Amino acid sequence: MLGKNRKRSVVGLDIGSSALKVVELKEVRGGFELLHIGHQNLQPDIIVDGHIIDLNYVSDCIGRIWIDYGIKTTQVATSLSGHAVIVKKITLPTMSEEELDEQIHWEAEQYIPFDINDVNLYHEITGHDSSGQNMDVLLVACKRDKIAQFTQVISQAGKQPVVVDVDAFALQNAYEANYNPSPNQTVALLDIGASVMTINVVRGATSIFARDISAGGNQYTDLLQKELNLTFDQAESLKRGGDGDSGATVEQAAPAIQSVSEMLGLEIQRTLDFFRSTAVDSPSIDRMLIAGGSSKVGHLTEYLSEKFQMPVERFDSFRSIRFDHKRFDEEYLRELSPNMAVAVGLGVRVAEVTK
Ligand SMILES: Nc1ncnc2c1ncn2[C@@H]1O[C@H](COP(=O)(O)OP(=O)(O)OP(=O)(O)O)[C@@H](O)[C@H]1O
Numbered sequence: 001m002l003g004k005n006r007k008r009s010v011v012g013l014d015i016g017s018s019a020l021k022v023v024e025l026k027e028v029r030g031g032f033e034l035l036h037i038g039h040q041n042l043q044p045d046i047i048v049d050g051h052i053i054d055l056n057y058v059s060d061c062i063g064r065i066w067i068d069y070g071i072k073t074t075q076v077a078t079s080l081s082g083h084a085v086i087v088k089k090i091t092l093p094t095m096s097e098e099e100l101d102e103q104i105h106w107e108a109e110q111y112i113p114f115d116i117n118d119v120n121l122y123h124e125i126t127g128h129d130s131s132g133q134n135m136d137v138l139l140v141a142c143k144r145d146k147i148a149q150f151t152q153v154i155s156q157a158g159k160q161p162v163v164v165d166v167d168a169f170a171l172q173n174a175y176e177a178n179y180n181p182s183p184n185q186t187v188a189l190l191d192i193g194a195s196v197m198t199i200n201v202v203r204g205a206t207s208i209f210a211r212d213i214s215a216g217g218n219q220y221t222d223l224l225q226k227e228l229n230l231t232f233d234q235a236e237s238l239k240r241g242g243d244g245d246s247g248a249t250v251e252q253a254a255p256a257i258q259s260v261s262e263m264l265g266l267e268i269q270r271t272l273d274f275f276r277s278t279a280v281d282s283p284s285i286d287r288m289l290i291a292g293g294s295s296k297v298g299h300l301t302e303y304l305s306e307k308f309q310m311p312v313e314r315f316d317s318f319r320s321i322r323f324d325h326k327r328f329d330e331e332y333l334r335e336l337s338p339n340m341a342v343a344v345g346l347g348v349r350v351a352e353v354t355k
């Protein structure tokens with residue numbers, strides 16, 4: 001598409017329900033270097049349940065980010081999450097790529113709970129069993145209307161959407177770019193955003209289970225609003241350890257915060273139990289890495305570590321990404337680091353697009 005020798009760049013754009021996140025990377029020897037990073041909060045009624053309510057507003061925001069941060073590249077990689085996406089690993093009798101191409105629609109109809117005409121399908125053979133009789137196929141279905149919405153806001157902002165990925169795989173790409181995964185390590189990657197929690201269990205560099213759950217940081221804010229009679233902004237501030245001029249104290253907020261953390265822990269547990277019950281020989285998980293803004297909720301990582309009896313760390317999106325210390329404030333990058341995981345994972349697609 002791009003010509004063999006023409007180096008073109010791509011900007012990763014994560015259209016999250018609470019904020020737009022932008023990362024532009026450059027491929028350098030042995031890794032990536034940060035060229036641009038942008039973050040723009042969105043009001044809670046702009047993107048609801050994965051649906052962009054105000055398309056014009058979002059496309060204006062995208063345009064403004066490009067101007068504010070001086071981004072010149074216009075090709076964009078973005079991603080979808082939540083109800084719009086289904087990721088399934090299925091086992092089929094071994095067949096050739098051509099045979100699979102012919103059959104996959106029929107197979108997908110049995111596994112995908114949407115009308116097959118309403119989705120874009122993607123599939124990839126990921127392995128064979130020891131007898132060679134069966135093969136594992138990764139099946140991804142994305143709702144067409146959601147793809148159309150996301151590409152529309154990008155086009156409307158005068159940019160070209162060239163990649164539409166899935167948050168779970170973008171998260172995995174960010175992990176691979178930063179953590180140099182060893183083949184025998186099984187890690188549960190999580191991204192806890194405002195409204196969606198993405199889980200991707202990765203062994204080495206292979207995804208063995210991926211799922212999105214409709215739960216996230218909004219639930220802390222909602223409960224704090226209700227329990228302490230606060231506005232959205234006051235509750236958001238309290239959740240982050242401030243007082244938001246509400247008069248409420250961190251001590252008053254603690255029980256509500258703990259109860260939502262427990263609820264999220266239960267959702268994670270259910271999902272991991274389901275993963276263990278469905279995967280044939282599911283390896284045990286060695287540790288968890290938590291991305292997304294909600295990874296910063298007080299004591300959440302410690303709580304999950306205790307609950308699941310394994311090391312749980314906040315995801316560092318810039319762990320191995322080089323950056324110019326004169327252009328980027330280290331403290332700012334550290335604070336935003338977990339929030340930027342999906343955008344970084346989309347930014348690393350530059351390595352493919354430039355080929
Ligand atoms: N310091 C903090 N402490 C607690 N929560 C925080 C903090 N900073 C951000 N958050 C929460 O993180 C969430 C935003 O994170 P993120 O940007 O990853 O979400 P998103 O990508 O917009 O949402 P989604 O992926 O669910 O659509 C919000 O709920 C916000 O309140």
Ligand SMILES: [Mg+2]
Pocket residue numbers: 014016017191193194292342
């Ligand atoms: Mg997100």
